[in-house]
Amino acid sequence: MLRVVLERAVGDLTLPASVRIVAAANPPEQAADGWDLPAPLANRLIHLDWTVSAASVADGFTGGFSTPSLEGYGVCADVDRTRALVGAFLRVRPEPVLNVPDGPARAWPSPRTWEPAAIALAHTIKAPDEVRAELVTGAVGEAAGYELLSWLRDLNLPDPETLLAGPGTPRCPPAWTECTPCSARSSHTSPPAGTSPASARTASHGRSRLATRLTAERAGVLRALSSFTTDPL
Template identity: 40%
Template sequence: MALLPCTRAPAPCSKKYTVLESKNLPTGAEALLIALATPAPHGLTGIPVLLWGKPGVGKSSFIEGLANDRLRVTTLIASIHDPTDFSGLPFLENGQVRYAVPEWVSDFDQSPDGILFLDELSTAPPSVQSALLRVVFERKVGFTPLPGGVRIVAAANPPDLMVGGWELSPPLRNRFVHLQWDIPEQLYIRSLTQGWEGGQLPRVSAEDHARRLAEWKIRVGGFLRLRPDALHGSPDENRYGFATPRTWDFATALLCTCDLLGYRLGDGQQQRVILDLVTGCLGEAAAIPLIEYLTNLRLPDPEAVLAGTETVDITSLDDAELYVFYYSLNVYLLRALESPRLVPFSLKYLQLAEEVFNDGRRDIIFVPLREMARAGWLARLSATASRAGTQEQGEILEQITRVFSDEAFNEFVDVLA
């Protein structure tokens, strides 16, 4: 079954992208490339990745092999650096403490797209780990930001092979998506005669991602509405990634990128990559039920429903599906506020609301309706209706009256106000 709603055709923007699937890449490589292509918060690129793998399985060579004329890769062995190499060296100037940035930061001056590769991270002492906290998540060395296109990748040996190393602190662990890296024996045997296949970093439009991300936030929010206990996971019970609001943001952004790249659940290889990414953010206890929920979520295309090119039987949707569907309608209706689609979209939206009310499930859509009203939708719709023909204006006002004069609805709004 598709990761996107099973009744929806592939999104138009997915034609611009291609699935990265290859049988000739190490285990973990596809997921790594997806994470590095994902737009991150605050205008940055790439979700920070921590690769866990045995010594000698090609973690470093694969990362360094991604370098090209447009992408600089700088490798640092964290354990042989001082904390000031990541936080900046303080010095006094004109009575103020300033921070001198280390030489490696200038590597990215001429190549704003790049990868900072922190190798052997588990050999870094706690003082260096603390200095890395801001570098990994905010991409800042002291108070100096790295270019927005610089991704962060780290590599470490599994905990059972950490001889003389240090456990990673929970705050540092929580700044990464954790991926398992390995070379299957058949791949190694093939490489002896045919060589290694290099990775190809995809390009994902930040604009496409931002538009689609709104829908994915709704889907993930629908799951957390059912399972609020899943928001936080225990770092002690999860060896690698664990759930926090930060890593839920990571997982949502990664699901969105998988969507844009055409990855779907139900396909064996693609399903494994999606699950690896989500597990690397949240841990298995949260990831497995989330993927199951998304797989079984039956939703029509909200934009097609509003446009009248697709129909939906409200009574066929369960409460969780109805909640997600109605929030998804909000996304497209808000985008139509300044367009000619406002009136037809609104009429369909109000008609569906009335169907939900008649189905006795007002409470499921009260919050989405209230948020639309607070966003100025009704004021904009009324102004547009006043310029429309008499018949259309009467139909709009009649629909608004039927929905928003509902006694139960208004009582609910008064409680939440």
């Protein structure tokens, strides 16, 4: 099976480029002589769990099985951009670039599986969050996948200057699904009139720490996206 997935060949037949490889199996504990996929083969697939719903089966038999809607999938599928975001994430979080399991495993992170994770992000920008999470974690595993998704959510943080200015609703920049994230900026403006020296020092220190954190998190994004802009893949 590894040759089918890796070389796209079955015996002497080479599969056309239009063929998509999909594998289905029962869990090893529910299959006759079942076994876990070897790590090299598992690393070439996106793993999805399928739960049988009694209600959907009953509805299908009584009214017919409907074709799933693909609305929201593939919309604005800018794979180059999501690859740049994944690259920026791996620049600031290098640990999950490669994590080879000791034995048989399902999804696990490697340079190979971060590619379908980036493709999944690009094709699910307008899809529900749970669909995006299923595909990303199915490619690189739950630990690495949820870390990436959490990091992408953190890109949509309020500007530190607005956050520290006082009461009110902080204005957040557009989410990563809407525009290129911008770097946080450190501010050296004077505090509002009437601010005590101690409060000004505390606010300045908090502003500096927050801006430093945001800048460190987003610096990789800017480098990746700017290099992509000037030198497309």
